[in-house]
Amino acid sequence: MFTTLFIRELQGYLYGLRFQISFAILVPVFIFGTLSSVFSLHETRESYAKLSQEDATTLSNRAGNITSVAVSTSHYLLPPKDYFVADDCKEGMLPNKLTYTAYQVTGFEVQQGGNNPFLKRAQGLNWSFILYMLLSFMTLLLAYDSVSGEKEDRTLSLVFSNRVSRGSYLFAKFLGIVTALFCVTLVGVVCSILVAVLSKEVQVNGAFLTVVGGFLGTGLLFISLMAVIGLLASTLSKQSNISLLICLTVWVFLAVVWPNSSxxxxxxxxxxxxxxxxxxxxxxxxxxxxxxxxxxxxxxxxxxxxxxxxxxxxxxxxxxxxxxxxxxxxxxxxxxxxxxxxxxxxxFSPMAQFEQLNEGMFGGGYLRFKKNWNDLHVFQESFLQWFKDLDAKDEKSPHWYNPYENLSTSRQPVAVDQIPVYTEKPAGFAERLAYMRNSLIAMIALFGILLALCFVRFLRYDVR
Amino acid sequence: MIGLIARKDFLLNLTSARFVIGLAVCLLVIPFTLVTSVDRYKQQINVYKTASEKVETEYKAAKVYSNVRPSVIHRPEALAVFSEGVSRNMGNTVQLQYGEYPLLLSGVAGFSNPLLNAFFSLDFATVIAIVLSLFALVFSYDAFTRERENNTLKMILVNRINRSAFFIGKFLGILLTLVPMLLFCFVTGILFLLLSPDIALDGAMWTNVLLLFLSAVLYVVVFVLFGLFVSAMSKRSSTSIAVCLLCWIWLLFLVPNIAVWSAKSFVKTEQYDNMQLALDDVEEPYWKEREEKSREILKMLDIDGLSHWNYNGGSDGYLEFSGGLRKALDYHLNFSTWEVPRLIDYADKKWAVQKEYLDGLVKQERFQQRLALLSPSEIFGQLASSLCYSDPGYYLVYMERVREYRQTFIDYVRERKLYESSTWGTRMDPENFVSDERYSEMIQDYETAFQQGPEAIRQFRASLPPGWNDGNYGPLDVVGFPVFDYKPHTRTDAYNFVLARFALLMGIALVLLMLTMLRFRNYQL
Missing domain, CATH: 1.10.287 (Helix Hairpins)
Known part of the structure; x- marks a missing residue:
């Protein structure tokens, strides 16, 4: 019976106008968003290469004097990553330039780069944004009248006049919505990957596909959560327009008001x-x-x-x-x-949970920044030790360490390739998991609570 | 008859769950948004006041002309409480330089934590755009379909009621329901402004608030008409609401983002860092010329090396010294006379690169702005930010005034040839600088005193000629130097911009009105 119900629901959703319009909007947006991300990635990479070259020239100029290497400020600019097409984890807005000398890590800043201050701040048009903003809305739009709409059409009482359990019915509805929308996501992501492959800007290899798989997993969880919210709203009212208002208010609050209150x-x-x-x-x-x-x-x-x-x-x-x-x-x-x-x-907001889960999945955003910040401190100590070791070998140096000036330490030249250079290490599996832990627990807990509420509510729902 | 239909619909709407929920959302979201915006404004004003005090103190404390370098601190606009536009992207400071034109505001205008950049914020105009458009659709999507589904449409139209009159009545009924919500939002906003001691609006600003209200009414009209149009196109309410809401999310959340990312992808601009590298290239000959000039002056004055008792200097003509060789003073007099005009010349050359970069940014922004006109919410957003002095145009004009001010300041310095006087770098009487021999003796005396201990050093310092110890002279009189002044509402371009957007909204409303009326005439009952 459950399978029959599920197939019936799924067909209902797939042939419905709402789904068709959603599909017509989402897939092109996925493709356009990926194209735009690929362009942006290309631009950023070009600029990054130019700046890296400039940095290499600066470093070779400094190499004539080891103290100059030690006291001059260097910077590490977080390079653009392939996963930006899926989710840039707001890295263009977070600090992405870390500055240091051999004596200290001096600070961080947001590199202006290609950001145009005359443009309104907007989240990247990547997969994450599409799920976060559009798919969440469409899920609610698909789910709001699942119960109340059927009641208004008097089909609900008809269904339960047969030997159909309420649990199976509700679960079939839920699974129908999630399957329909996950299919759209899958089609969108596959099209986007094709665009990415054709652009040759993104290396679509095993590692990339693994994180995309992870992204789809978090996406599925997110869609499920939003579907449960929609179903709950539907069971809370006998009229579908009231369910719709509840859904819209909840969405405006979760997707617009709450994140913007931070x-x-x-x-x-x-x-x-x-x-x-x-x-x-x-x-x-x-x-x-x-x-x-x-x-x-x-x-x-x-x-x-x-x-x-x-x-x-x-x-x-x-x-x-x-x-x-x-x-x-x-x-x-x-x-x-x-x-x-x-x-x-x-x-407590599903949108925030989804955002953090993706950051953890891709190892980007704040996780990446913080890891680099910590790693750079470790590197700086070894950099200073390297400098002190070389200085100790120079008899023409009085070894009076001055962190700002080229006055009283070794002035010997050094080979450029001998100078330690900071290299970024991606966050490991355990670090990513630790970063995702709270959001994952919160998301699953919220899903469980809302599903239970929805179930209890539906058991008492007057289907007549 | 129109009035009767409008009244009936208005009363029905008032008692509906939609109105209660809509009003509750407004009651919750609008005051909260205003509290956050006013709080942000207070923070900005505090930063502005502290920065202005610091800059003022430093400016008035300058002891030599090379340090008389005004900084312009941008005062946050109170009206930005309603619409923050691009103000969050902008800094608040411009430090005038001889060697470079100011391009954009730098520094931190509000929150100091750059990590908070990852968070977005809502302003009053955005909330109005989101909430009111949503409720405009929620009230209008079933205006005809519901009547049709309930079979009431037939019953009404079998009477002697003109379809146009029925449509107008429906439209007015919905508008009458939404206007009180809009009024509530604006009255709350105005109350917040009046009750905030840090915010003071003048007459022109109040006019802008009124214009903002009228624009919001027009914006709501557009969405009500859109909902009615979709309703007239559909036979079922469920179809109508699906179309309305999917169009809503498209217009409110997708078009703005697509516009930004299309502009970023298809209108190339130079990267900021590349522009900086290009500026370095332009400046490179200056550093060579500088080195040559320095060598030339040293040779002319027959100096092996410069010695000062106290010295502070840097690029862009900054110089302050006291004590030391007489020849050092002569060197600086000659060098500054050459350096400052040269810096100004190079600033003109660098400006060509900066201007190209700025033009690129503006071109990109204009593209985004035009593409965003596809969405009424963006038209309203552009209108609101322009009325609230937070649009890109405002900042472009502001920076133009700052550049004009820099020119006025430079003209003032140039006319008086301040960089050719000794006061450019020191306030000491030239007679109190010493010869090579005397300076060597003094250095020797200092070394001896240093060996003898702190008391001997104190005695040595006391024996120095007048002015040698830093701080022996007071600040310069800076009265008469040009002062920066800017009044935002003197901009005429803003009114043309606002008028064009207003006309566009009006045009959309009229087109929707015509289409809906035409459609409803043929609506199957």
Missing amino acids: LFLANKLFPIPDHLYVEAEIRRELEDINRNAPDGSWSSNHGNPFYSRHELRANNQTNLMNARKRRMDAWYGQMFRQFENTRLLGI
Whole structure:
């Protein structure tokens, strides 16, 4: 009986106008979105290659003097990835440029790159956005009258006059909606992969297909959750237009209002000091250090590394660096906490859960940024050690480590290929899983609760 | 008869669940959006005030002309509370430079945490665009189909009721239901503005609020007519609602994104970093010329190396020093006289590259803007951001004024040849600089004092000629230097822009009205 019901429901949905319009909208949007992502990826890669070349030239210029290598600011720009066609994980908006010297990791910023400040901020037209915004809406649109609509048409009482269990009926409805919409997603993704293959911009290999498989898995879970919300709304009312209003209100709240409230919530619930305050505090502390620095701490003689006052200068500069670093690291910590806590607030929204699951799946977004930030700190320590080891071998160096200036450490040249360069390591399986854990639990729990509610509600539903 | 139908529909709508839910959504979302927008504005104003104070203090503390370098801090526009436009993409600071034209606002205007860039925010105009258009469709999608399904349409039209009158009555009935919701939204918005002590609007701004309200009414009219049109095209309410809602999501959420990403994909612009590299290329000969000029002056003055007691300097003509060789002063006088006009010349050359980049951005933005006109919500959004001084046009004009101000400032400095005076880099009396021999002796004395300890150093410092120790002279008088002033509502282009969008919305409404009337005349009962 269940199979008959399921096939009947599925046919009903597939031949319905709503599904057909949804299909007609979604598949072209998938293709257009992928095309647009491929173009964007191509542009970003070209620019990235140009900048990398420029960085290599800069590094070879610095290689004439090892201290210059150590004290000059280098940067690591997060390279564009193939998975951007599926989900860019908002990496164009998150900080994507990390700066460091041998002495410290100095900070991070959002590289303007190809971003046009005169264009309104818009989420990338990638697969994730299509599922998040469009498919969620279409799922509700397909599900809202599953029960109340049948009641209005008086077909519900007819169905239950046969030997059909309510559970089977509800589950067939649910499975019908999910199957129909998952088919659209599958067609859209397959078309998109074809576009990606033809563009030659994306390497469609085993690894890529594996994460796409994972994405489809999270997508399926997301569609199921939205379908349950639609079914619940349908069981809450006897009239389909009321169910529709409930669905629309829930969607507006979940997809539009709640995600867009994060900025306000971050500011109100987890406030952090602004940059002007932090800068003023740092300036005060640095002025204090300079005021109390021993005489001679500012004297310098570029011609003579062993000029006795260089030691005082190096100590003072180190103190200045440490003070700034301490303040900045504390502030960065506050930024991370503010972001993470704000995200945690959104854990109850299926859209936020889906977003985080995808970040974990692709190893992108905040997970990628944070991993690079942590890894860069480890690299910086080894970079400093490398510099100190080379400096220790130079007899012409007084070994007074000055983090900002090329005054009192080795001025020997070094081969460019010997200079340590930071390389990114993708997040491992365990890291990704840990990142996804909360969202996954929340999504499954929410799905379970809503399904149970829907079931209980439907058991008591007056079908007459 | 029209009034009767409108009244009946209005009263029926008022008691419907749709109205209750619609009003509840407005009650919940509008105040919340306003609270967030006002809060954001307060944050921006605080940043603005702190930054302005800092800049003002630094400007007034300048002791030499090379450091008299005004920064322009952009004051956030209060009306952006209604529509934030592209304001979140913009910084708030411009530091005037001799060697470069200001291109865009830099710095941080609001939230300091760049990670929060990943979050989007809603503004009043967007909420109006989303919620009111949705409810306009929800109220109108079954205007004819429901009557047909309930068999009431036949009964009404068998009486002596003109179909056009019936249609107009329906339309007015729905509009009458939605206008109170819209009024509620605007009254709440205005109350928020009036109750916020940080926000003060002038007459022109209130006019813009009124225009925004009228635009919102027109926008709602467009969606009501669209819903009626779809209803007149359909025989069943379920068909009508499916078409309406799928069109709604297409117009509200897809067209804007497609417009942005089409512009990004098909209208190429130079990457910002590539533009910076191109600027470096333009600037490269300057650094060579600079080095040659420096060598030439050193040779002319017969100086082996420059020695100062206190020195602070950098690129773009920044220079402040006190104490040291007399020849060092002569060097700087000669060098600044050459350097500053050269920097200004190079700024003109660099501007060609910057302008090309800026034109690319504008071209891309215009493409996006035109493509987005396919969606009434985007037309309304463009209209709202223009009325609320947060559209790209506002920032383009603002930056043009800043560049004009830079020119005025440079003209002021050039006319007075400030960079040819010693005050460009020092306030010390030239007589108090010393000869090579005397300087060597002083350095020797300092070394001795250094060996003897802090007390000897203090005594040595006290014995230095007047002005050698940094801070022995007060700030310069900067009264008379040009000051930046900008009034947004002096823009005439904005009104043309608004008028064009208003006319477009009106045009869409008229076309929909005609089509729906035509369609409804032939509607099968």
